[in-house]
Amino acid sequence: xxxxxxxxxxxxxxxxxxxxxxxxxxxxxxxxxxxxxxxxxxxxxxxxxxxxxxxxxxxxxxxxxxxxxxxxxxxxxxxxxxxxxxxxxxxxxxxxxxxxxxxxxxxxxxxxxxxxxxxxxxxxxxxxxxxxxxxxxxxxxxxxxxxxxxxxxxxxxxxxxxxxxxxxxxxxxxxxxxxxxxxxxxxxxxxxxxxxxxxxxxxxxxxxxxxxxxxxxxxxxxxxxxxxxxxxxxxxxxxxxxxxxxxxxxxxxxxxxxxxxxxxxxxxxxxxxxxxxxxxxxxxxxxxxxxxxxxxxxxxxxx
Ligand SMILES: *[C@@H]1O[C@H](CO)[C@@H](O)[C@H](O)[C@H]1NC(C)=O
Ligand SMILES: *[C@@H]1O[C@H](CO)[C@@H](O)[C@H](O)[C@H]1NC(C)=O
Ligand SMILES: *[C@@H]1O[C@H](CO)[C@@H](O)[C@H](O)[C@H]1NC(C)=O
Numbered sequence: 001x002x003x004x005x006x007x008x009x010x011x012x013x014x015x016x017x018x019x020x021x022x023x024x025x026x027x028x029x030x031x032x033x034x035x036x037x038x039x040x041x042x043x044x045x046x047x048x049x050x051x052x053x054x055x056x057x058x059x060x061x062x063x064x065x066x067x068x069x070x071x072x073x074x075x076x077x078x079x080x081x082x083x084x085x086x087x088x089x090x091x092x093x094x095x096x097x098x099x100x101x102x103x104x105x106x107x108x109x110x111x112x113x114x115x116x117x118x119x120x121x122x123x124x125x126x127x128x129x130x131x132x133x134x135x136x137x138x139x140x141x142x143x144x145x146x147x148x149x150x151x152x153x154x155x156x157x158x159x160x161x162x163x164x165x166x167x168x169x170x171x172x173x174x175x176x177x178x179x180x181x182x183x184x185x186x187x188x189x190x191x192x193x194x195x196x197x198x199x200x201x202x203x204x205x206x207x208x209x210x211x212x213x214x215x216x217x218x219x220x221x222x223x224x225x226x227x228x229x230x231x232x233x234x235x236x237x238x239x240x241x242x243x244x245x246x247x248x249x250x251x252x253x254x255x256x257x258x259x260x261x262x263x264x265x266x267x268x269x270x271x272x273x274x275x276x277x278x279x280x281x282x283x284x285x286x287x288x289x290x291x292x293x294x295x296x297x298x299x300x301x302x303x
Pocket of ligand 1: 039040
């Protein structure tokens with residue numbers, strides 16, 4: 001196939017930073033427990049995360065909770081990256097946490113071998129990453145349950161992998177307009193002195209609730225591991241809360257963030273062993289349900 005040819009070509013001519021855009025590009029999105037489960041509705045993924053990745057050219061594979069280590073290992077070798085969405089489950093003891101921990105450890109191990117596998121955490125997913133990296137509950141309360149904020153970029157943002165490809169005008173808008181939606185009560189305080197977190201992550205932006213300053217965007221120094229306490233996917237795809245921004249710059253923020261993560265997922269060659277296996281795993285096997293009248297998400301995939 002073209003991908004295989006391109007793979008050998010790239011090995012020969014370039015050592016690093018392979019951008020092929022192979023057609024099998026697949027990104028996992030982790031499911032989580034439903035708060036009040038019903039028959040056939042025990043876990044869910046908000047559809048906005050799926051649309052977010054699809055908008056940048058990826059196909060989505062739902063990563064179910066409560067699966068075995070063997071199943072997760074096989075899936076890890078079949079997908080090109082994983083996104084831990086926002087939500088409300090425990091980051092210390094839930095099916096979401098167990099699966100997130102396994103994929104995090106597999107990603108570290110793979111990246112150490114030169115197998116570039118990106119991990120992205122949004123909101124709860126970011127909080128989950130702080131727990132996985134430090135092994136400790138390090139978050140503190142902030143008054144940030146529903147507010148859009150401009151980012152306070154740090155000096156490290158300019159040369160970051162995440163933001164360096166953004167148009168200068170969009171960076172300017174992100175720094176001055178409330179384009180990043182926050183729906184969280186727990187945050188990583190900037191005063192936090194946890195050694196593991198400081199060694200592992202570069203802080204790209206901070207925010208404040210008026211009293212407490214917290215970390216809002218990170219990327220790992222040595223690994224393609226990224227976190228935002230805010231919600232890049234909501235601007236383009238969620239409408240239930242009045243504080244979600246929908247301006248042209250807000251929508252561009254969604255797409256540039258998605259494009260960045262998907263471009264990271266283009267850098268490995270994981271794929272399913274067969275087309276049949278791939279077809280069975282894709283999100284296309286499930287239908288999202290319109291939940292906008294009774295939930296904070298417009299559409300949800302239930303499992
Ligand atoms: C649950 O899903 C199964 C298989 O799709 C179906 O046969 C069954 O009727 C569903 N049960 C309910 C309560 O919806
Ligand atoms: C996952 O496993 C836990 C504990 O065994 C169980 O309570 C829960 O209902 C399961 N959830 C799903 C979505 O399978
Ligand atoms: C929380 O923040 C909102 C604005 O986002 C503000 O109106 C409210 O007074 C704050 N509450 C507290 C307890 O500081």
